[in-house]
Amino acid sequence: MSVMYNRVALIGLGLIASSMFWAMKRRRVAGHVTGYARSAETRQTAREIGLCDSVAGSLEEAVKGADLVVLAVPVGAMAQVMAGIAPHLAPGATVIDVGSVKAAVIEAVMPHMPDNCHFVPCHPMAGTEHSGPESGFAELFDNRWCLIVPVQGARPEAVAKVARYWEALGSMTETMEVDHHDQVCAVVSHIPHLIAYTMVGVADDLGRVTDEEVIKFSATGFRDFTRIAASDPTMWRDVFLTNKDATLEILGRFTEELFALQRAIRKGDGDHLFDYFTRTREIRRGIIEAGQDTDAPDFGRISKG
């Protein structure tokens, strides 16, 4: 593959950015990749494990001369980071983010964006329960969706090139309108995570069942929940703070539905329970058929321990 961007700056060196680096190296998508993280410890780790061709000591140094800048920081930090890099962006540079919500990110980033640069909001729908510079791996985006949410008046060429870039990293891409994006993600990702966090917290709180027992006997169901609930706390805090309306709406629907199942249990209505559980099994089959999952271990992913 020929190089798509000569100089890429990764701002933030967590799971997504470090995976992007390894995915770029795999197919030589970029000429030179510079990395920057606010924490000196993270920068040191990056240097030790060869994450990025060079690790910059400042935001200014990181974005200098870059034709692609990737904002891979928590959603709540986007405005500050964007304000910090704006004066140093090269003319014509493309800036993308990788946040899980899009309305709030666009609101945070656009006021700082120079007129001669292009912002293309992105949401790679891929992740694991691990975080930090050592958690990345080249295969993270393979066959996963990356949603692209163009801002009003975006230059079509810049948007199209960003889509090709994600495809070079292994992703499938689709363009989506901003509000619709935030609602779809509340359903398929944000609320499931909130619920997993809650269940793990409840288990821990219960007096009569000891922590030791909860941990020792964590069966399949609970084990999968803890896996989800181990995701990065800062990232998820920001998701819920910045996608408030959609998450509150879906939460309302969820509790309504849960109360109906609770009533069925109380009344001993086995038919209601059976029909409900049968329907959800069908949905699962649909997901396998749509190719978003496999029966292989860990969803067919290569593991990085």
Place this chain on the structure above:
Amino acid sequence: MSVMYNRVALIGLGLIASSMFWAMKRRRVAGHVTGYARSAETRQTAREIGLCDSVAGSLEEAVKGADLVVLAVPVGAMAQVMAGIAPHLAPGATVIDVGSVKAAVIEAVMPHMPDNCHFVPCHPMAGTEHSGPESGFAELFDNRWCLIVPVQGARPEAVAKVARYWEALGSMTETMEVDHHDQVCAVVSHIPHLIAYTMVGVADDLGRVTDEEVIKFSATGFRDFTRIAASDPTMWRDVFLTNKDATLEILGRFTEELFALQRAIRKGDGDHLFDYFTRTREIRRGIIEAGQDTDAPDFGRISKG
């Protein structure tokens, strides 16, 4: 390993029983294993794939001469099956079940148990989202807990031998009191499953986000939920109908906790969210340290597609 039981009868040929068969074969734990399922189709499948040394055409034929009988049917079917086999049990036979709840199973089985036989309730805490005779594999129980819940007046020798039997299949074993068992399992397994079912149902119900989108963009969180929610509907219906008190209690705690997080989102209380998510991450670490999970794909399991 020397044979522990000369003749084992597996009643019900789903995920658990079929895995028990392959695990028994792996180490020659049993002399001869007979299988029986109510459905002629399941019996035919079992014959075709070599599941069991012989497949019986009736309950009577299955248990005849068996020194170990395994009740591997949904909890709601235990009483009827037990009534059917009771007249045909060999004197001195041991009967075990593999149900996920224990108070209800003991209540269903004990009235039919002949005085010269021994009932030892068991709960192997292992499973996948697959079900049916073709879903079993020998490694299912490896390093997983099997809880043994002895009935009042049980013969210690029979209980101890059942524990050794599960250890021969790969399990770790622990003895637990019946009510405590049902409460622990409500927390670590039953409620997590109910919640996963609910979330998958909500996603499907929403008008504004299409089914196609839900399926297409199922990110990590939702994908894991659908995996849980694809479990056997009959089994789970019976779990909730027969462990009603404990599940309703834990559900109450769950909704309480969820409402507190919902309020934090509405008020924009990021500290509350961050602290909560950080605590659940710690619990996850405890689970890994307790050896009930690994960072390997699919929890280090061998997959059987």
